[in-house]
Amino acid sequence: MTRPGGRSxxxxxxxxxxxxxxxxxxxxxxxxPKIAERAGVNPTSIYRRWGSRDALLLDAxxxxxxxxxxxxxxxxxxxxxxxxxDGVERAMRDRHGQILLRALxxxxxxxxxxxxxLQARGEDLQAALDKAQVRGEPVPSVDEVLDFVLAPLxxxxxxxxxxxxxxxxxxxERLLTAx
Amino acid sequence: MTRPGGRSxxxxxxxxxxxxxxxxxxxxxxxxPKIAERAGVNPTSIYRRWGSRDALLLDAxxxxxxxxxxxxxxxxxxxxxxxxxDGVERAMRDRHGQILLRALxxxxxxxxxxxxxLQARGEDLQAALDKAQVRGEPVPSVDEVLDFVLAPLxxxxxxxxxxxxxxxxxxxERLLTAx
DNA sequence: GAGTTAAAGCAAGCCTGCTTGCTTTAACGC
DNA sequence: GCGTTAAAGCAAGCAGGCTTGCTTTAACTC
Numbered sequence: 001m002t003r004p005g006g007r008s009x010x011x012x013x014x015x016x017x018x019x020x021x022x023x024x025x026x027x028x029x030x031x032x033p034k035i036a037e038r039a040g041v042n043p044t045s046i047y048r049r050w051g052s053r054d055a056l057l058l059d060a061x062x063x064x065x066x067x068x069x070x071x072x073x074x075x076x077x078x079x080x081x082x083x084x085x086d087g088v089e090r091a092m093r094d095r096h097g098q099i100l101l102r103a104l105x106x107x108x109x110x111x112x113x114x115x116x117x118l119q120a121r122g123e124d125l126q127a128a129l130d131k132a133q134v135r136g137e138p139v140p141s142v143d144e145v146l147d148f149v150l151a152p153l154x155x156x157x158x159x160x161x162x163x164x165x166x167x168x169x170x171x172x173e174r175l176l177t178a179x
Numbered sequence: 180m181t182r183p184g185g186r187s188x189x190x191x192x193x194x195x196x197x198x199x200x201x202x203x204x205x206x207x208x209x210x211x212p213k214i215a216e217r218a219g220v221n222p223t224s225i226y227r228r229w230g231s232r233d234a235l236l237l238d239a240x241x242x243x244x245x246x247x248x249x250x251x252x253x254x255x256x257x258x259x260x261x262x263x264x265d266g267v268e269r270a271m272r273d274r275h276g277q278i279l280l281r282a283l284x285x286x287x288x289x290x291x292x293x294x295x296x297l298q299a300r301g302e303d304l305q306a307a308l309d310k311a312q313v314r315g316e317p318v319p320s321v322d323e324v325l326d327f328v329l330a331p332l333x334x335x336x337x338x339x340x341x342x343x344x345x346x347x348x349x350x351x352e353r354l355l356t357a358x
Numbered sequence: 359g360a361g362t363t364a365a366a367g368c369a370a371g372c373c374t375g376c377t378t379g380c381t382t383t384a385a386c387g388c
Numbered sequence: 389g390c391g392t393t394a395a396a397g398c399a400a401g402c403a404g405g406c407t408t409g410c411t412t413t414a415a416c417t418c
Contacts, residue, residue, distance in 0.1 A: 006384070006385050007396075008385080028288050031374085033374075042397045043375085043397095044376095044377090044396075045395075106285040108337070108338070110339070146334070147350070148326075151326075151331045152325075152326035152327070154330070154337075158284050158333075158337070160289070160291075178353075186413080187366085187415085210404085212404075221367045223408090224366050226405095226406065
């Protein structure tokens with residue numbers, strides 16, 4: 001039987017924190033023993049639980065990213081997307097957000113199955129679009145939202161271009177008025 | 180004095196090849212000794228020349244990517260960008276192209292100076308836009324081209340979404356007709 | 359061609375990340 | 389509480405990646 005509570009949760013959080021802190025401090029290839037030391041945890045616990053550094057980084061990134069930038073329900077598609085894009089933009093201007101995105105992409109190996117995290121995000125988006133559709137608003141596809149809002153924001157971070165304030169909502173505006 | 184010719188060049192190419200082959204074969208975290216073995220080269224040579232695995236990967240990616248998808252000179256902005264986007268699209272559908280992009284992004288650490296490779300690409304783009312401007316065509320900015328053509332293509336690869344045939348030129352079309 | 363010297367190759371040794379069998383701790387169910 | 393047992397901690401050993409001083413090779417200069 002699995003034991004999510006108490007000590008296990010504490011160790012997991014401490015390890016996730018240690019990962020983010022070390023990455024943020026520029027120790028980009030800190031290995032498991034160093035992460036364990038920073039977390040105040042025995043290295044063996046990490047090896048047994050995550051198996052590899054990459055698996056740990058991916059888990060930390062997905063866990064932490066999941067809690068950022070949800071899609072609000074404002075009653076209009078404009079509002080929903082603007083709110084969401086604003087959240088993404090803020091995350092992408094934040095050092096930890098940048099680090100997590102970078103870790104996510106870096107540990108995504110080419111051959112594996114698509115990430116359930118990404119799919120979940122796509123479904124959230126689809127749900128917001130469906131609501132707008134029901135209201136009779138003209139709606140773009142999920143792919144268009146990813147292409148014209150998310151992709152530009154992510155690419156700025158990955159290629160170290162500046163994330164200008166207001167760029168998120170502006171991209172939404174452009175998506176919804178173009179055509 | 181530096182000696183670019185002959186043996187040095189041979190070793191460099193063999194090592195670059197070995198990197199790409201190993202990555203393509205799924206050996207994503209093959210270390211330097213393994214790369215050296217594959218290249219038929221002494222590990223010490225790699226340590227002395229590149230210093231670290233990341234530096235080697237970055238060098239291999241930049242060197243190889245530099246030779247793909249140049250911007251043609253067709254006489255119209257539509258044509259130039261379509262040709263370029265088609266090249267990028269093909270590179271992104273190619274396994275080696277995907278691997279190189281992935282390696283590039285993965286080894287780009289957050290704090291370093293912007294990559295001269297990316298700047299060079301931006302300048303190429305700017306040159307094409309300038310030519311169109313002189314001709315009196317309406318032109319987007321480099322940022323817009325990056326946001327609405329390059330970002331969607333790259334993100335598909337990084338997040339393992341399919342790169343549909345024709346998507347590159349289609350993105351150009353959308354960029355130039357929108358607004 | 360002959361000499362000079364980058365750059366590659368070699369070998370030995372250190373260091374450290376990883377594995378594994380066992381012990382200890384502390385969640386969870388009753 | 390009490391017992392059960394995941395999960396964390398410990399310790400020893402192994403493997404292999406990295407460093408370094410030295411030797412050898414082969415580009416480049418004249």
